[in-house]
Amino acid sequence: MKKNWWKVLSIVLLIYTVIGGFLFNVPRLTIVNETIRALYFHVPMWFGMVFMFLASTYHAVLYLRKSQTIYDNYSNSFATVGLFLGLLGIVTGMIWANYTWGSPWHGDPKQNGAAIALLVYFAYFILRGSITNNEQKARLSAVYNIFAFTAMVPLIFIIPRMTSSMHPGSGGNPGFNMYDLDSKMRMVFYPAVIGWSLMGRWVATVLIRIQIVKEKIEDLEDEQVQ
Amino acid sequence: MNKFNKILALVFFSTIALSASAQEAEMADTMRANGKIYVVVAIVLVILLGLISYLISIDRKVRNLEKRLPKK
Numbered sequence: 001m002k003k004n005w006w007k008v009l010s011i012v013l014l015i016y017t018v019i020g021g022f023l024f025n026v027p028r029l030t031i032v033n034e035t036i037r038a039l040y041f042h043v044p045m046w047f048g049m050v051f052m053f054l055a056s057t058y059h060a061v062l063y064l065r066k067s068q069t070i071y072d073n074y075s076n077s078f079a080t081v082g083l084f085l086g087l088l089g090i091v092t093g094m095i096w097a098n099y100t101w102g103s104p105w106h107g108d109p110k111q112n113g114a115a116i117a118l119l120v121y122f123a124y125f126i127l128r129g130s131i132t133n134n135e136q137k138a139r140l141s142a143v144y145n146i147f148a149f150t151a152m153v154p155l156i157f158i159i160p161r162m163t164s165s166m167h168p169g170s171g172g173n174p175g176f177n178m179y180d181l182d183s184k185m186r187m188v189f190y191p192a193v194i195g196w197s198l199m200g201r202w203v204a205t206v207l208i209r210i211q212i213v214k215e216k217i218e219d220l221e222d223e224q225v226q
Numbered sequence: 227m228n229k230f231n232k233i234l235a236l237v238f239f240s241t242i243a244l245s246a247s248a249q250e251a252e253m254a255d256t257m258r259a260n261g262k263i264y265v266v267v268a269i270v271l272v273i274l275l276g277l278i279s280y281l282i283s284i285d286r287k288v289r290n291l292e293k294r295l296p297k298k
Contacts, residue, residue: 011278018274022267202281209288216295 006198013195017041020188027185031100038096040188044196045089046114046156051197052082052204053121053149060145063138069215072138075145076128077207081200083121090114101166110167113155120148120155 021040029036056078063071093111094104105111127144131137160167 014274014278015271018270019267022263022270199281202285206281206285206288209292213288213291213295220295 007202010195010198010202013191014199017044017188017192017195021192024188025184035096035100036185038092039185040192042089042092042096043189044192045085045092047193048196048200049082049085049089050152050156052078052085052200053152055201055204056082057145057149060142063142067139069134069138070212072142073208073211073215074204075142077204077211079121079124079145080207081204083118083125085196085200086114086118086121090118106166108160108167109163109165110156110160113159117152117155120151124148 017040021037026034026036056075059071059074059078062068063075090111093114097106097108097111098104101108124141124144128137128141131140161169
């Protein structure tokens with residue numbers, strides 16, 4: 001239990017996020033109205049995704065330095081969870097955009113950049129699936145993983161800021177600062193980011209452990225054949 | 227209609243009748259206040275807690291598999 005304290009923290013923070021996110025006071029703004037609360041649920045998906053991809057790339061670098069299979073397993077699992085969170089982020093963003101911007105896909109630089117970044121990560125899994133040799137798969141996908149992360153950063157964080165975008169936090173639009181109650185919103189937003197990121201890490205560790213069990217079983221089967 | 231169903235119907239309809247006659251009385255109305263937002267909070271919490279307990283059970287299943295494997 002002691003080493004699983006972060007799982008408990010994740011559950012507590014997520015329960016707090018739901019209660020606070022629905023019930024605490026938020027700025028009264030036209031057009032967005034109550035949908036401002038989506039900030040507590042939509043944006044943490046992207047923050048979680050970035051943390052997962054960061055962990056994935058970190059382990060990809062470790063794999064290239066040490067060539068141990070376990071790092072490839074870590075890298076793959078974190079990328080899987082990151083992509084899942086990214087898909088949830090883009091779908092929730094489309095719902096939000098439909099009711100505030102007028103259509104689900106607005107061709108906004110932030111949306112397009114996020115979609116391209118997700119496609120770049122889809123290619124990571126296509127690459128993994130197309131190589132049968134495990135060592136080659138691990139090495140090539142580790143190299144590609146570093147490329148995917150460095151491509152994602154400008155696509156999501158830099159290009160939308162340089163052009164005109166309606167998305168808060170890009171194209172000259174402030175993220176929090178336009179709201180009067182910004183500090184109150186932070187009280188829910190940051191716990192939400194931490195909660196969802198820890199939840200992502202939890203799912204990733206389960207995937208990693210399943211893969212380790214699978215590899216051990218395969219080793220045992222090989223011994224039996226011999 | 228057998229006996230059990232008859233009793234069930236009696237209980238059901240008497241509950242409806244009672245609840246219709248008791249509308250002036252003070253009730254636990256918190257869940258219906260503020261445009262019923264608390265109901266949504268309850269629903270989302272149930273879904274969240276359900277998914278979390280599912281994740282915990284998957285976590286335990288993996289731990290059991292790990293225990294069955296010989297340590298290297």
